[in-house]
Amino acid sequence: MTTPIYDTVLHGGTLLDGSATPGYQADIGIQAGRIAAIAPAGSLHGQQQHDASGWIISPGFIDVHAHDDQQAVSAPAMQAKLTQGVTTVVVGNCGISLVPWVADRTPPAPLNLIGSQADYCYPTVAAYAAAVDAAGPTVNIGLLVGHSTLRVNVLDDPAQAASAAQVEQMQALLEEGMQSGALGFSSGLFYPTSKIAGNDEVIALAKVAARHGGVYTSHIRDEYAGVIDSIHEACDAGEAAGLQVVLSHHKCAGPANWGRSNESLACVTERRRRHPVGLDAYPYTAGSTTLNPDYVDGKIKVLVSWSEPHPEHNGRDLAEVAAEWGVDQKEAARRLSPAGGIYFQMHEDDVRRILAYPHTMIGSDGLPRDAHPHPRLWGAFPRVLGHYCREEKLFHLPEAIRRMTTLSADTFGLRRRGRLQVGCAADLVVFSPAHIRDTATFADPKQPAQGIHQVWVNGVLSVIDGVLTGQRGGRMLRRQQERFDEGQP
Incomplete structure (x- = not known):
C-alpha cells in the first residue's frame, strides 16, 4: 500500500481541537488547503515538513x-x-x-467608523464579495448586513x-445579501441611524436572515441603565424571527451600572431556556466608538482615538485637551468631532x-481606521490566552480555545472552520501557552502579540x-459553502 x-x-504538536477536551500529541496532514489527516506523531509524510x-x-x-x-x-x-492568530x-x-x-453623501456616525464616502461603493453583497476575493486578504471574511x-x-x-x-x-436588499452568502443581520439600536426603529422593523428584517439560516447580532439599545430591557428586546426579536441571537460586546457600562453583570447574565440564562442566545466580549475595561458629547x-x-478637525490630539486624554482649551469635556468633544473615543x-x-460565562465568544471589536486605536485591535485574543487564562486562571486553556473557535464557528454557521477535524479548513495557530501574550497598550496600541510561532490560513x-x-490564503466566506457533513469533500 502506498504511503x-x-x-x-x-x-508532533499538542492538538487542542476546539472541543474543550485535553490536548493530545499528533501529526496533521494538509492537502489542498484542508486538514486531510490527523494521526499519531511521526506517522505522516509531507512534501513540506514542520516540527x-x-x-x-x-x-x-x-x-x-x-x-x-x-x-x-x-x-x-x-x-x-493575523499576528494574534485570527484566521477569520x-x-x-x-x-x-x-x-x-x-454613498451619495458623507457617511453619518457611526458609519464613518468604517469608511469614507468613497469606500461605500458596493450596491450589493455580491459586489462586495467579489471585491474581497479580488483583493485576496490574508484572513477569511464573513459578513453581516448592517441595519444602519x-x-x-x-x-x-x-x-x-x-x-x-x-x-x-x-428586506429586498437583505434578501440579496443572504442569497449572496451573508452570515446574517446585525443591528445597532444604540446609534442615531437606527435608534428610531422599533422592534417590529428589526423583526421584519431578521425574518429575512432567518429564512436563510442566518444569525441576528445586536449592539443593544442601551448598555447603561436600560441594559436588561434592551437584552429582552434583542431576544424578543430573535425569538419572533426564529433565529440565533448574539448580544454584541456585552457590558454593563457606566459607574452606576457596575456590578450588574450578575443580573444581565442571569437574564441571558433565563432567555436561553426559550431560545438560542449567545454573546461576545473583549478582554478590556474600555470600549471604543464615536466621540459623543x-x-x-x-x-x-x-x-x-481620532479627530477629523484636530488630529494633533489623537491618543490624548480628553480631560487634558479640555483643560488646555479652557472648556469642559463635553465642549471639547464637540470641537473635536467628528471623532472617536x-x-x-x-x-x-x-x-x-x-x-467566564460559558456562552461568551471572543470578539475584538477593533476599529482599524482609528489613528490611535484601542489595543484590542491587536491584542484581544492573546490577552485572553495570556492574561485571563494563564495568569488569572479564569478558565483552562482548552476552554479558552473553544470560545475562540468551535463555539464561534457553530454560532455563525461556519462548519468548516473552528475545529481540528479531517475535511475542515486548515486554519491553524501554532503557539506557546507559556509565552503567548498581548503587547499592545492604550499608550502604544499597534503592537503584535508574542508567543505565536505560525499561523496557517486555508493551508x-x-x-x-x-x-x-x-x-x-484568506477569502470571502459564503454561508452556503461553509456547511460540512461527515465525508463531504
Whole structure:
C-alpha cells in the first residue's frame, strides 16, 4: 500500500481541537488547503515538513466581532488580526456594514467608523464579495448586513421612521445579501441611524436572515441603565424571527451600572431556556466608538482615538485637551468631532464575570481606521490566552480555545472552520501557552502579540514568529459553502 504524501505535515504538536477536551500529541496532514489527516506523531509524510513538537496547535481564532469591512479590500495584509492568530473575521457588526450602499453623501456616525464616502461603493453583497476575493486578504471574511447601512441606503434621513414600503426595500436588499452568502443581520439600536426603529422593523428584517439560516447580532439599545430591557428586546426579536441571537460586546457600562453583570447574565440564562442566545466580549475595561458629547460625563477617562478637525490630539486624554482649551469635556468633544473615543466605562469584575460565562465568544471589536486605536485591535485574543487564562486562571486553556473557535464557528454557521477535524479548513495557530501574550497598550496600541510561532490560513503559511510571510490564503466566506457533513469533500 502506498504511503500518502501530503502537501504539508505539522509533526508532533499538542492538538487542542476546539472541543474543550485535553490536548493530545499528533501529526496533521494538509492537502489542498484542508486538514486531510490527523494521526499519531511521526506517522505522516509531507512534501513540506514542520516540527511542531513543544507547541500547541489549535484551530485558527475566529473574531466574531470585527469592523474590518474596508480593510479586507484596501489593506488585505490584515496584520493586526493575523499576528494574534485570527484566521477569520466576521465584519458588519453593530448595524454598520460597508454594503449595501453606494454613498451619495458623507457617511453619518457611526458609519464613518468604517469608511469614507468613497469606500461605500458596493450596491450589493455580491459586489462586495467579489471585491474581497479580488483583493485576496490574508484572513477569511464573513459578513453581516448592517441595519444602519440598510436604513441609510433607503432613507434620506435615517433619524426618521421607515414606512412600510421602505421596510420592504430594506428586506429586498437583505434578501440579496443572504442569497449572496451573508452570515446574517446585525443591528445597532444604540446609534442615531437606527435608534428610531422599533422592534417590529428589526423583526421584519431578521425574518429575512432567518429564512436563510442566518444569525441576528445586536449592539443593544442601551448598555447603561436600560441594559436588561434592551437584552429582552434583542431576544424578543430573535425569538419572533426564529433565529440565533448574539448580544454584541456585552457590558454593563457606566459607574452606576457596575456590578450588574450578575443580573444581565442571569437574564441571558433565563432567555436561553426559550431560545438560542449567545454573546461576545473583549478582554478590556474600555470600549471604543464615536466621540459623543452625550456620553462624556467627567466621571470616566476618555481618550481621543481620532479627530477629523484636530488630529494633533489623537491618543490624548480628553480631560487634558479640555483643560488646555479652557472648556469642559463635553465642549471639547464637540470641537473635536467628528471623532472617536476610547471610554473606560466597565469594571474589571464585570469583565471577568462576562468572559467566564460559558456562552461568551471572543470578539475584538477593533476599529482599524482609528489613528490611535484601542489595543484590542491587536491584542484581544492573546490577552485572553495570556492574561485571563494563564495568569488569572479564569478558565483552562482548552476552554479558552473553544470560545475562540468551535463555539464561534457553530454560532455563525461556519462548519468548516473552528475545529481540528479531517475535511475542515486548515486554519491553524501554532503557539506557546507559556509565552503567548498581548503587547499592545492604550499608550502604544499597534503592537503584535508574542508567543505565536505560525499561523496557517486555508493551508497557507501566513505568519512565522510574528512576521508576515507575504502569502495570502484568506477569502470571502459564503454561508452556503461553509456547511460540512461527515465525508463531504
